[in-house]
Amino acid sequence: MSAELLIAIIITVVGASTPILIAALGELVVEKAGVLNLGVEGMMLIGAVTGFIVMFTTGNPWLAVLAAAIAGMLSSMIFAFLTLSLSANQTATGLALTIFGTGLSALAGQGYSARPVDLFRSVFPAELATHPVWRVIFGYSPLVYFSLIMVFAVWWFLHKTRSGLILRAVGENDLSAHSIGYSVIGIRYAAVAFGGAMAGIAGAAFPLLLTPQWAERMTAGRGWIAVALVVFASWRPFRLLAGAYLFGLVMTVELYSKAGGGILSTIPAELWAAMPYIATVVVLVLISLRRTGSTSAPACLGKPFLATN
Amino acid sequence: MTKFNRRNVLALGGAAAALPLVGGRALAQEGPLKVGFIYIGTINDNGWNYAHNQGRLYLEEQLGDAVETTYVENVPEGPDCERVLRELAQSGHNLILATSFGYGDYVIKVAQQFPDVKFEHATGYQRSENVATYNARFHEGRAVCGTIAGHLSQTGKAGYIGSFPIPEVVMGINAFALAARKINPDFTLTPVFISTWNDPAREADAARAMADQGIDVITQHTDGPAALQVAEERGLVGGFGQGADMSAFAPNAHLTAIIDNWGPHYVDAAQAVIDGTWESGDRWPGLKEGEVVIGPYNEKIPAEVVEAAEAVKNGQIDGSFNIFTGPINDHTGTERVAAGVTLTDQELLTMDWYVEGVIPPA
Incomplete structure (x- = not known):
């Protein structure tokens, strides 16, 4: 394989992995606070359509990403109100949010499907961004650098700050956190809002980073992959990074080997399609073999918190 | 509060299901x-x-x-x-x-x-x-596209993004490859199946995988313009609209489009039901009946290539040309259709082999 092709593959892998990584990081924080939001796919679609419409009307990708984050956050507030304030079942509400987001995005996107937009391109000078070698570092959309910074930021927040400790405490033992005076509901609202904003940005990555168009259901199930990755990564940001890139790598290498021939192209399409799931099972088995406290799920994950005086 | 347990839901559903059955016929006649x-x-x-x-x-x-x-x-x-x-x-x-x-x-x-x-x-x-x-004979349109690809491709390599290897798609792949190889006998076509009809990001990544490996004409049998946009972005020779004209997405790369025109068939079918003359059967019109239409050609295509494409199109309209007339070899080089023999519709509808020049997927 030539160096040129290797660089091209890396660039495609990074593109395929980025939206999954962003959405999964958001969900990781939500779950660390003890909330299971299965609405990621729906929030991503709301983010995707919002990002597309703003990009189409203003031509400003930064504004598009911001709008997508706000739209994702607002949609997550529906979930937060129902599950945190009204103590509705989180699994059912999350699924409902996905269905709602799919429908709402389709409705909002009507009339936008035959319109092309421009991509959110690298902000580095063209000599670097399109250089045959240096593009592997400088050639990406700002969303890619954002996702990588966020991996570090989420890790730092959760494990190195007092606020992160409080958030984790809320996820591990909500009653104790409540009894020493923390607002469990308030903290969970904040976590869900962050998850919603990240899902919105992840959705916007579809029209801005991967394929500059709006198509209904264009996230095609990647929100679910993001939810699964959080478990895969055992709620750890750097494992999440590895998991998202492993996923992107498998999906991309499949296409390159099919299109270019070589030894990998002899692997049947069905086996390629199964590979991420095989990887998930293997990783889950490995994790369960060496059980330590920090690798398991937040203890209060998915349980409603009913404050008592 | 109404209790919804499985039994009364089923009963409700059963009642709801039975009601329209009773009234359906009378309604439809009036x-x-x-x-x-x-x-x-x-x-x-x-x-x-x-x-x-x-x-x-x-x-x-x-x-x-x-x-x-x-x-x-x-x-x-x-x-x-x-x-x-x-x-x-x-x-x-x-x-x-x-x-x-x-x-x-x-x-x-x-x-x-x-x-x-x-x-x-x-x-x-x-x-x-x-x-x-x-159905519509989309493969007739594919033959026109393949002719253009055979003329224009510089690397002699085209890619075909497909959903699933069903006969409908295999037919399109084979028609495209056969037509291109009539122009360039060394032409190859690489199908990539992505196991979905609608995942634009995956279509785009498949197109990137092709563009990065020397393929300069990309055609797709999926439902959106994602591949065309990649062809445009990468400055490839081009691609084709599928189902509808997609030139808005790729003004340079959009060579032409295979446009589906189902309207006349739907009118015929509905009229036949109204008249009581509807019969089961298989209807499979194509370019000749106007159910498959070739869109406008991109201005960058040289006149002689447009002429060659038009010749293939018109030949299929007047019946003088059929892309599935032998001699046709399969991808292993074995002769599958003898000279002068044309594949029947039944053989097309069960097509599960690739012609020479197609790099068979695993």
């Missing part, structure tokens, strides 16, 4: 003919489903008050579509058009339970008393 459409994707996909929906609108426009149409979008090819088919049949629709290959088994099943309702299944092969199949 009012307009109710025609139901089910689509696998959304009507805004600018491709396959968009084209079927344009056909539905054409039907409404042509037959006016005589018909009343309903459509259901995003119906997956699975047990869900059986439910949708049954709901349409129960709500008085007397003609139901199922517009995706994978609906086949469910159409046959539901049709047995509703002998008075006529069903038509696009791209299918299973028929019964009240189930007809219909």
